[in-house]
Amino acid sequence: METAILREVSASLGRCELTHIEREPIDVGVARAQHREYERLLASLGCSIVLLPEQPELPDAVFVEDTAVVLAELAIITRPGALSRRPEAPSVAAALARYRRLVHIEAPGTIDGGDVLVAGANVFIGETGRSNGHAIEQVARALHGLGYVVRGVPVNGCLHLKSAATLCGPNTLLVNPAWVDPASLRGNSIIDVDPLEPHAANALLLDGGIVYPSSFPRTRERLRARGMTVHDIDLSELAKAEGAVTCCSLIVRD
Numbered sequence: 001m002e003t004a005i006l007r008e009v010s011a012s013l014g015r016c017e018l019t020h021i022e023r024e025p026i027d028v029g030v031a032r033a034q035h036r037e038y039e040r041l042l043a044s045l046g047c048s049i050v051l052l053p054e055q056p057e058l059p060d061a062v063f064v065e066d067t068a069v070v071l072a073e074l075a076i077i078t079r080p081g082a083l084s085r086r087p088e089a090p091s092v093a094a095a096l097a098r099y100r101r102l103v104h105i106e107a108p109g110t111i112d113g114g115d116v117l118v119a120g121a122n123v124f125i126g127e128t129g130r131s132n133g134h135a136i137e138q139v140a141r142a143l144h145g146l147g148y149v150v151r152g153v154p155v156n157g158c159l160h161l162k163s164a165a166t167l168c169g170p171n172t173l174l175v176n177p178a179w180v181d182p183a184s185l186r187g188n189s190i191i192d193v194d195p196l197e198p199h200a201a202n203a204l205l206l207d208g209g210i211v212y213p214s215s216f217p218r219t220r221e222r223l224r225a226r227g228m229t230v231h232d233i234d235l236s237e238l239a240k241a242e243g244a245v246t247c248c249s250l251i252v253r254d
């Protein structure tokens with residue numbers, strides 16, 4: 001059973017944080033419609049949906065992934081790297097408290113959930129402008145004794161580790177090798193994105209298949225060629241806010 005925690009798109013989305021892409025006008029109405037499609041797709045794949053209300057003055061609040069890391073044993077509430085995003089965390093913590101024991105990242109640690117890639121017992125954490133060594137140490141402490149191996153991973157050229165690598169099957173990662181060295185993601189087989197689609201490494205793996213942006217047809221064919229079930233979704237308006245498919249949900253597995 002999978003529960004997906006989502007949050008409605010903020011009216012202020014156009015004022016989002018941007019790091020690696022140029023600002024362009026965002027049509028909030030289109031972003032909301034695409035987000036509703038995403039919600040419907042996750043529901044159709046068997047997720048039970050928890051939809052948090054919009055936080056109108058927090059532009060990036062739709063990207064709930066960055067505020068928490070949900071594991072089988074506990075949930076880590078992050079301290080996001082961007083100051084503007086810190087007030088997003090408390091309401092997500094309140095929603096997650098029903099499902100997991102909570103551990104909070106404390107200052108001077110900063111970390112975005114988008115930097116945390118859990119692949120079996122490996123917890124890879126992107127060393128990016130958003131996530132620092134203090135937070136990586138705190139995560140390692142929180143997970144001590146639970147059988148996880150926590151490792152910092154250098155990332156270059158993109159916002160988060162999960163912009164560069166995500167799980168697309170058991171022990172299988174979809175990777176843009178220009179942004180993260182696949183050798184640092186040991187223990188997993190690797191599928192490279194198509195070189196013409198650098199942003200294509202972000203996939204959301206659910207029990208019902210892979211939720212995947214329709215904007216990357218070449219890489220999608222690589223996944224399908226491996227026999228993977230891929231469900232297309234158009235999140236192009238949210239991509240203008242540097243968001244992708246994993247960022248819009250927190251998946252709680254029972």
Ligand code: CIR
Pocket residue numbers: 016017018019060063065066082085113114115159160162163241242243244246247
């Ligand atoms: C930000 O810069 O924080 C947002 N505009 C985008 C966050 C995307 N989150 C993610 O990839 N996990």
